[in-house]
Amino acid sequence: MATELRFDRWYLPLAAAVGLGPKSTELWVEGGTLHVKMGWAFTADIPVTSIKTAEPSNERVFTAGVHVMGSRWLVNGSRKGLVQLTLDPPVPAKVWYKAITLKVLLLSVTDPDALIAACTAAAR
Template sequence: MSTFALSYENWFRPIAVCCGMGPARSGAEIVGEVLKVRMGWAFRAGIPLSSIAAARADSGPVSGWGVHGFGGRWLVNGSARGLVVLRVEPRCRVTAALVPVRLRELRLSLERPEEFLVALDRPV
């Protein structure tokens, strides 16, 4: 089992904690053949590792902090640093803002993105 903390901007951390999405309730974890991702009550996913078609570091801009998405593309972040993007095929069902949705792409902000990609067996 490998566990990875989400990264948080110092200014956003207290807001996330007050909203139930802080570091104690968030993270990514590889358990057996499943990647589990959560950000408090706002996002929960169990993605089969076999469904992760691609994973890479991401330096693209972010337009918000927290949980945002539409059309199968979701951003789960507490920071604009340490981003990775996962392409999921076939799409899998996850819960975003307590609503079931289909996930095809997930962007995450992580404290150790390089180690995460290595753990997924996707070199940086």
């Protein structure tokens, strides 16, 4: 999969300073699992069989980093390139070293189509 978490230029210095920058992030699909990490703040290993939908999102977000929005989690460094993953069954994840149950994940990525294709192809 040729994509990674996307970062806006204004957010890069802040993200790097607090350990959430590009060098501290990971995003890949391997062995039927989507691995997502944003520094110390978020880690999830999502079986692609749990990804019921992977679709582009035009949602307007005004934050960057790791945030909860109701029952959904936002992991982003940009307001652009958003992809929403709906998970069923929900999967465990860690946020700020706390265990959570992840149902919906919104990610900002450099190539949304590549992430969507990787998630849907691996689930077949």
